[in-house]
Amino acid sequence: MRTVEHTRQGAAAQVLTLEERPRPPAPGAGEVLVRMLVRPVHLGDLVGVEGLPGAPEQYAQARTPGVEGMGVVESAGANVQGLRPGQRVAVFPVPGTWSDAVVVPAGLAVPVPDGVSDETAALMLVNPLTLSMLYRAAESALRGRKGPVLQTAAGSSLGRLVAAAAVRHELQLINLVRSTAGARRMRALYPSFPTVATCDDDWRDQVRGHGGEQGVHVVLDSVGGALTQDLTELLADGGTLISYGRLGSGTTSLESLPLVARELTVRGVNVLRWLSRTPEERTQDVAFALDLAQSTPDLFEVADRYDLADFKTAVEHARRPAKSGTVLLTTPRSTDSGRRAA
Numbered sequence: 001m002r003t004v005e006h007t008r009q010g011a012a013a014q015v016l017t018l019e020e021r022p023r024p025p026a027p028g029a030g031e032v033l034v035r036m037l038v039r040p041v042h043l044g045d046l047v048g049v050e051g052l053p054g055a056p057e058q059y060a061q062a063r064t065p066g067v068e069g070m071g072v073v074e075s076a077g078a079n080v081q082g083l084r085p086g087q088r089v090a091v092f093p094v095p096g097t098w099s100d101a102v103v104v105p106a107g108l109a110v111p112v113p114d115g116v117s118d119e120t121a122a123l124m125l126v127n128p129l130t131l132s133m134l135y136r137a138a139e140s141a142l143r144g145r146k147g148p149v150l151q152t153a154a155g156s157s158l159g160r161l162v163a164a165a166a167v168r169h170e171l172q173l174i175n176l177v178r179s180t181a182g183a184r185r186m187r188a189l190y191p192s193f194p195t196v197a198t199c200d201d202d203w204r205d206q207v208r209g210h211g212g213e214q215g216v217h218v219v220l221d222s223v224g225g226a227l228t229q230d231l232t233e234l235l236a237d238g239g240t241l242i243s244y245g246r247l248g249s250g251t252t253s254l255e256s257l258p259l260v261a262r263e264l265t266v267r268g269v270n271v272l273r274w275l276s277r278t279p280e281e282r283t284q285d286v287a288f289a290l291d292l293a294q295s296t297p298d299l300f301e302v303a304d305r306y307d308l309a310d311f312k313t314a315v316e317h318a319r320r321p322a323k324s325g326t327v328l329l330t331t332p333r334s335t336d337s338g339r340r341a342a
């Protein structure tokens with residue numbers, strides 16, 4: 001079977017290679033073997049390839065990127081209930097989905113309802129589950145208030161989910177993007193929320209104009225870096241910055257932030273820690289993701305799709321400015337390259 005691998009951290013185009021490997025062994029008790037068909041290229045996948053503070057620069061064993069995707073159950077081990085060969089499933093969090101096949105704990109394989117397309121299924125866990133976690137974090141920081149909430153990189157796939165949730169829950173949201181064109185797109189999609197572009201010199205004043213005198217109570221931030229300083233200045237006293245990504249450049253030192261003087265809170269949210277939630281919370285989160293995939297598939301926009309072997313082009317596309325939606329990596333269903341290459 002084909003698998004994308006790397007043995008050291010570095011630029012994805014340089015360190016990732018396509019390899020032929022033996023198929024995984026038969027699934028053990030409580031596991032299923034999934035023939036993968038579609039998986040996203042998340043920006044977070046690329047962080048894993050290019051380097052995380054504390055991660056080893058060189059891996060003892062080859063590592064395959066990807067944590068989510070959809071495929072078809074090929075075989076099930078002992079004690080697996082509710083999953084049968086041929087059934088479509090979405091999987092998360094499963095390391096190594098940029099492969100033609102993976103062995104998955106049965107509890108992490110979610111049956112895909114009829115009517116949900118393969119592409120939507122491949123995208124229906126990471127971002128909706130992150131949205132659930134972000135929403136809970138924001139709700140707890142807002143303490144009953146409806147906002148104002150400022151979100152950065154608002155035009156991202158996740159930012160659009162946040163905006164849809166804000167409409168549904170009547171939150172007072174301010175969208176921040178980096179370009180005039182991005183602001184135009186976001187205003188067309190969500191006209192009820194103000195959108196501000198950081199390319200405008202007076203963007204901070206524009207946010208203050210929309211957020212009111214006190215400032216915003218919560219910032220949902222996936223940009224970070226040098227922008228963190230500005231974002232904390234836009235917070236109301238006692239406000240909370242929720243960090244969940246690192247798209248920007250530069251740094252802001254913790255000591256430079258008025259955390260003590262203004263009683264600000266900074267906290268992180270990471271969907272890779274989703275398994276630490278209670279089983280009841282996880283069941284609720286998955287039900288929410290399934291509902292979103294069935295009721296609003298438009299929220300799962302696909303930027304383009306590439307064969308797994310074209311992963312370098314796919315990675316370049318995933319990074320392209322003004323891209324709209326998520327890039328997918330596919331394995332042809334009909335030719336079954338995974339099985340043939342075994």
Ligand SMILES: NC(=O)c1ccc[n+]([C@@H]2O[C@H](COP(=O)([O-])OP(=O)(O)OC[C@H]3O[C@@H](n4cnc5c(N)ncnc54)[C@H](OP(=O)(O)O)[C@@H]3O)[C@@H](O)[C@H]2O)c1
Pocket residue numbers: 042043044126127130153154155156157158159177178179182222223243244245246247248249269270271272318320321322323324325326
């Ligand atoms: N913590 C978690 O658990 C978690 C889970 C999922 C995603 N995330 C993070 O959420 C973020 C969005 O992910 P996504 O998959 O929704 O992204 P996406 O659909 O690929 O969109 C990327 C967005 O980021 C914007 N952007 C890129 N570089 C930027 C910069 N330097 N400054 C400001 N904006 C920038 C782009 O704006 P343009 O349109 O102007 O190019 C685009 O709107 C990423 O940081 C991702 O890692 C975190």
